[in-house]
Amino acid sequence: MLKHRGFPGRMPGTDFQFTIRRPNPKGVTPLIRRERFRDRKNVDRRVDAVFMQALWEHFGDQPFERGNLDAGRLSWLFGREVIPAEDPFDPESYEALLVIDESAARAAFPEAFN
Numbered sequence: 001m002l003k004h005r006g007f008p009g010r011m012p013g014t015d016f017q018f019t020i021r022r023p024n025p026k027g028v029t030p031l032i033r034r035e036r037f038r039d040r041k042n043v044d045r046r047v048d049a050v051f052m053q054a055l056w057e058h059f060g061d062q063p064f065e066r067g068n069l070d071a072g073r074l075s076w077l078f079g080r081e082v083i084p085a086e087d088p089f090d091p092e093s094y095e096a097l098l099v100i101d102e103s104a105a106r107a108a109f110p111e112a113f114n
Contacts, residue, residue: 001094002067007058016047018054019068023094029071031091033079048076052105053112055082063099074098081105 001023009019051073063085066074074082085099106113
């Protein structure tokens with residue numbers, strides 16, 4: 001599992017996790033598309049924006065390996081702002097390549113690109 005050096009481990013001042021320390025011994029947590037409903041808490045929306053900003057600052061528009069990025073946090077963006085960069089895509093692989101869909105990300109999180 002690739003560890004993304006320099007990537008924030010969590011949202012500053014909170015316990016919202018962005019990375020994991022070690023591979024899951026029970027198997028890789030699959031990436032899924034989680035539905036973001038309109039009634040989500042403001043703090044959850046803010047965490048998504050901060051995570052998107054960290055992804056953009058660290059990877060830009062280049063494909064990146066999933067590595068130690070938290071599957072739960074990625075799943076809130078997966079299938080919309082973060083999409084597979086390879087076909088076929090294995091959602092249960094730490095080596096899976098992802099890429100930011102810049103137009104979708106800018107529309108959903110304009111504050112992450114300032």
